[in-house]
Amino acid sequence: MGGRRPSLANKLSPLNKVECPREAFPPATMLVAAVDMLIGTAVLGGLVLVFWFGLLLTATGDI
Secondary structure, eight states, rough: OOOOOOOOGOOOOHTTTTOOOOOGGHHHHHHHHHHHHHHHHHHHHHHHHHHHHHHHHHHHHHO
């Protein structure tokens, strides 16, 4: 067992030197929120159309 290699946890200095652009996080967060809003708006619009046309059909007596 004397020929063991040291683990990566013993060599953290290369891992700490990896750069991460912090400017990328706020635009990514805004993009995710915008996509979520668009999906929610599309679902809400679809539900409004379904119920609106359902009420119109009921009011005209076609159903």
